[in-house]
Amino acid sequence: MTSRRPLLACVLAALAVPLGWAAHAQQTVRPTFRTTTAVVLVDVAVRSGTEPVTGLTAADFRLLDNGVEQSIEAVSVGAVPVDVTLLVDTSPSVIDNFNQFRDDARRLPTLLRTEDRLRVVTFDRRVIEVGPMVAAGKAFDSRQVVAGEGTSIFDALLYVFLWEPVLSRRHIVIALTDGVDTTSALDEEDIRRLAGRTDATLYLALVEPSDRANTAGVGRPRAPVVEASALMGGLAQAHKSSKDFQRTFKEIFDEFKNRYVLRYEPKGVAPDGWHEIKVEVTKAPGYSITARKGYGGR
């Protein structure tokens, strides 16, 4: 296996001259949607069976952008600090899970590394950033997570996707939710478009809607949120109880940290429209690969 830190150093050094990474390691990307910078970042999970495959290099990958092979650079996500946005559903339909979610929000910082950062955003009808992005070691006051009315998960995804990413960090969004929207201004089509426009990876820790919420017939189904997560190369998994906390988040972080970031500047493809991305591992075609399915061009 290739040592992660030397690899990261090599990649950063290689990129430092053309992009000024060394001088602007914490500088935000501007404009932040990748297509305007003509740089595309793709998180890729590679598994052999259920086990993550580590130690791969750029030479092991083949990436097609709208069918055109691209020249890529690769780095292990595990070597990169992570910005986590925890998106907490506080709507009536998850009222049975509310205390669990609040507890999850309180305990999540303990699972992060010191170099990682965390912000907490709640949503019901309103979308509120109750905890700004700060170093993971800082305590989060979970009392700020309070129940509300309505469910605007689409609007909440807009809010978190507008996060200005830092070039040297990766951004993942973990949503604790039942995935059912009832009150957003945006709809499924908007979410699909946004999913193709963000660098973030969306993980869904899904619970079942509460029987007590009595929302049958008024909500939009969870499928668009799950679809958005898949489009972004994320995962959706069941989050059944507080007992699952450690397992759920460990699986998410392990999955994410074992990913690779592929970076390329699209060549030979028109900048406009939807770009379908296909990633292969050349040395072992049998590996299963999870990566974003594409992105929206200008």
Place this chain on the structure above:
Amino acid sequence: MLSPVMSRVRKAPLALASFLLIGVALAAAPAPAQLNMARLLDRYGGGDFEAVARIVVEAEATEPGSLMAELVTGGQRWIDRAPTAEATRARRLIAAAFALEAAGAPAYVAASFDGGPPTARTLPRFEKRGVGFAGNERRALLSWSIRQFLDLRSPNQAIKPAVAEGQRAHQLDEAERQWFLAAVALLTGGNDLMFLAGQPPPARPPGPLGRTDPALASLPFGSVLQIARRRFPDELRFKLAEVYCDERRTTLIGRANVIAIQTQTPEDGVIPPRLLEKRPDPLAVTIARPGVDAGAIPTALALLDGVGAGYEALTDEPSVRAEALLRLGYHRIRVGERVRATDAFAQALETTQDADLLYLAHFFRGWTLHRLDRREEAERDYEAALRLRPESRQVRALLAALIADRGERREAREVLGDFLSRPLPAADPWFVFHQGEYRYWPVRVVALREALR
């Protein structure tokens, strides 16, 4: 749908407002147990609307239904003591207006909470809080009022127009017309379609009807709108409201009484294309999406064409043209005619100076153009809508998503600001678009009071 807990949270400001109003009312009025209906009606008829309305709010808050009981006894005695036939009719109108204000009491509280006593300027500054409250009590108050307008000596006789052909309208006729306009506003806000419009076609037979439905049992001659249209056949807003009621019955989302607060995007109202294709055979349809009331589908599909034609017919009438065009455009969105929808919105924009209608027309056209991928035009419409209603989170979110979609994330964040975290704006007409005439309830009350002076 609100959970009980959420309902309590949501009602907290309302409760506070009620508390404050009760304090004011207690200082100026007798306790509810000592309601003197004759004295209240005298004061109301004398133009002391505010003080009496506050007493109404208090009485309904502390002892629901007490006013109705007092109206039937003390109110009727007060009417019967009028010295002349003219005075009797005037007293009937005063009592009916009083009852109507009682029926709209929660809305009154919300309006007052926004900034003191309602005026023509401040009354529109409220939202949907009157939805779905005390339906039966409201029906009782309105039924009693309508009976005051009609000659009930022959219950089966045809309802005559308030103004006979060739005659000039009396001041009291105008007051009655305003009463019906206000009642329609209130009832569309409450989505009480059966009481308001009766059975939907094709079940709606000609002539006096509706006695089979409990909602209409208390009315002497069919639904409120049927009576209103016979009393005032030239009033096109009643026709508009009738088309609107049919439109509500084409909404294929769950329970009708929550649609108004749950319909957040124009997309939510769209009829699934595969249902539209089934229109010749409505009974063959299956449930279109989770939560859709399958039983409502045949009725909805049968009404769809009539709704479009109904709005279209009203676009030639200057008094309702802008609203008919706006609703026609929205109807076209729902049936998948997006390009034709933009035509209707464009005409609406040329027709009206009403800021609420202009806002909605820009919002709807922007949304439609957005979905047609005509993004620059959509952006211009969203911006125009925001100039009219800067607090609209719907339009801000859509505009931010549009800007983000072209890669300008920072600009999108600036547009969005902190609007998603704010409480819902009290005055966004989008939230009352699906409540028909309810947007006009405050101004209708003011107009009714003016007509009674």
